Amino acid sequence: MGHILVVGAGLAGSEAAWAAANAGAHVTLIEMKPHKYTAAHHSPGFAELVCSNSFKAKRQDSAAGLLKQELKLMSSVCMQAAQSCEVAAGGALAVDREIFSKTVTRLIKSHSRIKIEHREITDVSELQGDAVIIATGPLTSAPLASNLKSILGKSLSFYDAAAPIVAADSVDSELSFCASRYGKDGSDYVNCPMDKLQYExxxxxxxxxETVPLHEFEVEDGLVRFYEGCIPIEALAKRGKDAIRFGPMKPVGLTDPRTGHRPWAVLQLRRENAEGTMLNLVGFQTNLKFGEQKRVFRMIPALQKAEFFRYGVMHRNTFIDSPRLLNPSFALKDNSRIFFAGQITGVEGYMESASSGIIAGINAVREARQQAPFILPRQTMMGALAAYISDDSVKGFQPMGANFGIIPPLEQQVRDKKERHAMLSHRAINLLKQKLVQF
Ligand SMILES: Cc1cc2nc3c(=O)[nH]c(=O)nc-3n(C[C@H](O)[C@H](O)[C@H](O)COP(=O)(O)OP(=O)(O)OC[C@H]3O[C@@H](n4cnc5c(N)ncnc54)[C@H](O)[C@@H]3O)c2cc1C
Known part of the structure; x- marks a missing residue:
């Protein structure tokens, strides 16, 4: 049957324990609360929502909506709880956070195959079981984080510094051009030029x-602790009018074919995925509010109609270098008994964390039974997230939430975005259902 140890009873750990126990394993779920709290957790219950009480859009033709549909099909304990304590929030699924956490806690505690222990894990080697799942989240306690760092080496980050990602087909090709600086190494970058007036x-x-207010634990002497090598674009800009024009927006080595001249400033976009459907705003890690990112970055002429797959974020976040370390089953590539789940794997968001917990939970049981891993098709949102975090062609790995850019495109071109998303969702749900029938 197998004995699975799950560390951390957040969104991912609760789901992992639930999925593993439902698959027939005996599970020990180890949570350090209420003996010790992270800087953002305050209540003793499981699956505590540390910030917003929203799980985002419900519409199935939205990325967040599709993910929730898939979670429901995968018997997610978080979805079950969420539906019992929904609060009115327009098209979003928002919950009463206290009832939500209490419901998840009650369901987990009443499961006959789940045992709970309240203690802090500080050393992974003390965890004896057929398989182990580490789901200690973005604020993993310091002793465990340093233990993980000693095991994983440089492959552990303590903060996000992510630049926005836009849909390649939403960048105006008339107002941008493909080239690399000085014509070297092909024309891999999409360059978005600006003249002096536009730049100013x-x-x-x-x-x-407006920037996102920082949490106390992220600030030291009024500055974000992690400023050194990854200064936000707006903070760099505040150092002087030309600071970014001599930095990430430098135009040197580039000639705009429309004018035959060097632009005044250039934003470069770089491929984020092999298909080239997602483009990263190079050097634009930012702490601006999401609405402000859309407003300000759309002032760059080629981005006037940009569709944002991911907004930039900068916050305290412990996560491992999953593309180098994990399989899509969420097991370590070099130790199939150890799994990671949740935000620590580089998925971003409550439901994304829940999703990885389910996959890790199922696969931990399969590992204990020496069965082949359960891998969802990349066309599903859950499968796409698992594929993204374990794709070692990804350079400069940064956390990723659900979005349609990580799903392989449709075979036919569909121009209308709403229709395209509806078709992608339809395909995902059908494939997931087929997979579950075979499972
Ligand atoms: C401040 C902040 C705000 C966020 N706001 C949002 C938001 O609004 N919307 C959104 O979608 N996402 C948000 N996120 C991102 C993320 O989705 C959530 O953090 C989510 O809770 C991650 O789920 P998880 O299960 O990976 O980790 P968590 O839910 O954080 O669960 C980890 C659990 O592990 C426990 N733990 C930690 N270390 C140990 C240890 N050594 N031994 C035993 N137990 C341990 C913790 O006490 C905790 O219960 C936020 C993150 C942070 C840090």
Whole structure:
């Protein structure tokens, strides 16, 4: 039957324990609360929502909505709880956070195959079981984080510094051009040029845009602790009018074919996935509010109609270098008995964490039974997230939430975005259902 140890009873750990126990394993779920709390957790229950009480859009033709549909099909304990304590929030699924956490806690505690232990794990080697799942989240306690660092080496990050990602087909090809600096190494970058007036308007908007308030534990002497090698674009801009024009937006080595001249400033976009459907705004890691990112970055002419797959974020976040370390089953590539789940794997968001917990939970049991891993098709949102975090062609890995850019495109081109998303969702749900029938 197997004995599975799950560390951390957050969104991912609760799901992992639930999925493993439902698959017939005996599970010990180890949670350090209430003896010790992270800086963001305050209540003793499981699956505590540390910030927003929303699980985002419900519409199945949205990325977040599709993920929730898939979670439901996978018997997610978080979805079961969420539906019992939904609060009115327009098209979003929002919950009463206290009832949500209490419901997940009650369901987990009443499962006959789940045993709970309240203690802090500080050393992974003390965990004896047929398989182990580490789901200690973005604020993994410091002793465990340093233990993981000693095991995984440089492959552990303590903060996000992610730049936004836009849909390649939403970038205006008339107002951008493909080239690499000095014509070297092909024409891998999509360059978004600006003239002096455009740059000055953009610059003013950037330095006056609203930023996300930081949490106490992220700040030291009024500055974000992690500023050194990854300064947000707006903070760099505030150092002087030309700071970003000599930095990430430098135009050197580039000639705009429309004018035959070097632009005043350039934003470069780089491929984020092999298909080239997602483009990363190079050097634009940012702490601006999401609405402000859309408003300000769309002032760059080629991005006037940009569709954002992911907004930039900068916050305290412990996560491992999953593409180098994990399989899509969420097991370590070099130790199939040890799994990771949740935000620590580089998925971003409550439901994304829940999703990885389910896959890790199922696969931990399969590992204990020496069965082949359960891998979902990449066309599903859950499968796409698992594929993304374990794809070692990804460079400069940064956390990723559900979005349609990580799903392989449809075979036919569908111009209308709503229709395209509806078709992608339809395909995902059908494939997931087929997979579950075979499972
Ligand atoms: C401040 C903050 C705000 C966020 N806001 C949002 C948001 O609004 N919306 C959103 O979608 N996502 C948000 N996230 C991102 C993320 O989705 C959530 O953090 C989510 O809770 C991650 O789920 P998880 O299961 O991986 O980790 P968590 O839910 O954090 O669960 C980890 C659990 O492990 C326990 N633990 C930690 N270390 C140990 C140890 N050594 N031994 C035993 N137990 C341990 C913790 O006490 C905790 O219960 C936020 C993250 C942070 C840090």
């Amino acid at each position: 308007a953009f610059y003013q908007a950037l330095i006056t845009a």
